[in-house]
Amino acid sequence: MFIGSCDHYSLQEYLEDRYFVPVTDITLTCASAVLPGKSLTLTCPVQPGDATNKAVTWTVSDHGGTGAVITGGVFTAADVGTAVITARIANGLWRGKDFVKAFTITVTEFPFSIGDTGPAGGIIFYMDVEGFTVNGVTCHYLEAAPEDVPGTYTWGEYGIDCSTETLVGTGAANTAALTAADHGHDHPAAKACADYSYGGWDDWFLPSKDEMNLHLYPNRDIIGSFGADYWYWSSSQYGDYDAWVRDFNGEMWNELKSSEHHCRAVRAF
Secondary structure (H helix, E strand, C coil), X not given: CCCCEEXXXXXXXXHHHHCCCCCCEEXXXXXXXXXXXXXXXXXXXXXXXXXXXXXXXXXXXXXXXXXXXXXXXXXXXXXXXXXXXXXEEEEEEECCEEEEEEEEEEECCCCCCCCCECCCCCEEEEEEEEXXXXXXXXXXXXXXXXXXXXXXXXXXXXXXXCCCCCXXXXXXXXXXXXXXXXXXXXXXXXXXXXXXXXXXXXXXXXXXXXXXXXXXXXXXXXXXXXXXXXXXXXXXXXXXXXXXXXXXXCCEEEEECCCEEECCCEEEC
16 A cells, blocks of 8 residues: 655645646636726636635736736726736646746726626716716716615605606716615615625625616616516605606606515626
8 A cells, every 4th residue: 555655646635636636728708998997806617616726816027008906916007008818727737837827907097898797796877078977986888786685665754755856877876865865665676775795795785776777778688687576666756755766677657665676786897
């Protein structure tokens, strides 16, 4: 029985080699473009899932004039251009042989188009070159979560005037105002979106009437995973007793605030 080492090849090394599962590929699943000065968290699932070594180390192999840096798996760059980054998995292919793959990240003033994956892993459904203001910050995009907020919710505050807005860029302020007035369950739909977290981001909100009706709904097939017969709340009130809701098999309606419907959270950046 072999119990020690022979020619510096230990039993532990033999067992590691015998059951070693090499990395076959990694895929960059975050956005491949970012605004100057903004951060991009690098995510890359390793294939196969049971690979022996899966820890990824990132480096910038070509700055491309962007001034790119990667710290703790987060990419930032000060100037426009294209940077090449390298993912390395030590001993990914075999003991002593790393798995290495390069990716390009574009740093641009307007890095996304409608239908692209956004920074939080949602789908871009609205773009405004001139920008719109959300919480004092100029934003250019809206992205929708790729899934519904689990459950169904009432809009809340039946019989009360909540003074919300309908225009694009007002959904975040609507949601903030509704949740600030919340007493634990008064605005369930808005609160569900405000509490929602996806892709490492927690700044999601319930879209306004126009964000929902003019932009999210027309791009529903690009975003995906909507229920064909579902109704989705907006954050815009219609009156004291009803609010705007989008029938995904029909029209935009005013519906009693006490009714239960689905929610799809969005975020601005």
